Every structure is written in C-alpha cells, then in structure tokens.
Amino acid sequence: MKETNLKHIAIIMDGNGRWAQSRSHERIWGHIRGSKIVSNIVEEADDLGAKALTLYAFSTENWSRPVGEVKVLFKLLKKFLLKERNRILKNNIQFKVMGDITKLPEKTQSLIAELENDSKDNKGLKLTFAFGYGGRDEIVQAANKFIKENPGKELTEELLQSYLLMPHLGDVDLLIRTGGDQRISNFLLWQSAYAELYFTQTKWPDFTRKEFKEIFEFVSKRERRFGNVCSSDLQTSKMMAVENKELITNL
C-alpha cells in the first residue's frame, strides 16, 4: 500500500445535468451516466492509498430541485447499494452515509443500514456518501448536541469536531470539484478549512480514473504550510537569527 499525505479525499460530483443537456438529453440522463463511474473512482482512491473518500451525492439545497429529478437520484442510490454491495464487502471498504436520509424510501434506508452494518468492521477505505447533507446544518447540529449534553460548558474546536457526523474521518486533505464551478456549495465546511482545492472543467460523467490520478499526483507535490512558512525558509531563518535580532531591536 502506497503512503500518501492526501489521506482524506472529498469530491463534489458536479456537472451531470449540463453533461446531458449539452448532448440534447434530459438532465436525469446525466445522473444515470454519472452514477456509473462512481465505482471506478472508488477503486482508484483505494489504489492511490487514500484512507477516506467522501462523495457529495445530494445536498440539503438539492431538495429544491424538481421532484422527478430528486426521485431519480434516490433510485440511483438504491441501485448503487444493490449493485456495489458485494464489491464493497470484498474490497474491505467501510461504507457510510452521512446526512438526513429520513425522506428516502424505507427500502433504501434499510439497504443503507444493512451495508453500513455489514461493512462496519472493514479496515480498508472509508467510503462515505454525503446524502441530504449540508455543512452548515452539520455544524449547527453538532453545536446543539454539545450544548444539550454539556450545559454551561465552553465549546472548543476539538470538542466541536468530535460532535460532527463523522469525526473519525478528520480533515479533508484534497477537495475536488468537477463541472467547472469554483465553489464549495455547503460541503464539509469545517473539515475543509485547510483542504487543497482542485477544480476541473470535466463534468462528472466524463471524469476518469486517469484524471483523478493526475490530480492526486499534481496536488501531492504542493507544499502544505498550514499557516507556517515553508521548511527551507524555516531553516534560513534559524541561520539568520543573530542578524535578525539586531534588525528587530532597531525596528
């Protein structure tokens, strides 16, 4: 297994509707085609050595879409669960859905619960579908839960983090958005505070393992400073400490 500094990858799978429309088809055609490539990307994430892959499949804002489109998205999730179940278990993947799924058909909810339960002890890639998910909603829920359980206690960053939906996934290292738009659209707001962002013009149904790998390798080379200076500057500044002292005194 490869070692990588990009352990948690999150993807905003966008551009399905435009993909279909540019081919004079209904938007839902794009969702159908888009759902077919998900397993390729999951496999590639695993091959690249990522520990977690979080996919944005349906946002809290997507509830405002036409009912017919929403129903297709529900159906595609169900189809994915039925079709990919064996492969997920065979590949040692731990599957979870995060978000409010209470409006999904009962059968789909039970398929989710079953797969979550059957894969919970798997030690491989942590695959999470964000469905009925919104970053702001997650933070508000976490804060409310904390207040309820700890009346009068002060909230800290660590405590809030521990009350999020999937605290064990930790921060996002790489956030990719397909479809050409450069925004976060309420995805993993807290967890992406220091994520490396990558926006590709490619619409989700055309996204390939190859492009995913290229993005991953490209971003792996970026220096992540987390507010610090880069390591070579750190070295130089140690060497210059004496001269700096004089400079600072004379400020």
Ligand code: IPE
């Ligand atoms: C992303 O594709 C899928 C969902 C949001 C469910 P879109 O349906 O947003 O496609 P575009 O962005 O309109 O092309």
Ligand code: IPE
């Ligand atoms: C973000 O895409 C949500 C998902 C991919 C599930 P949207 O298409 O809903 O985002 P906006 O409306 O362009 O911001």
Ligand code: MG
């Ligand atoms: Mg979109």
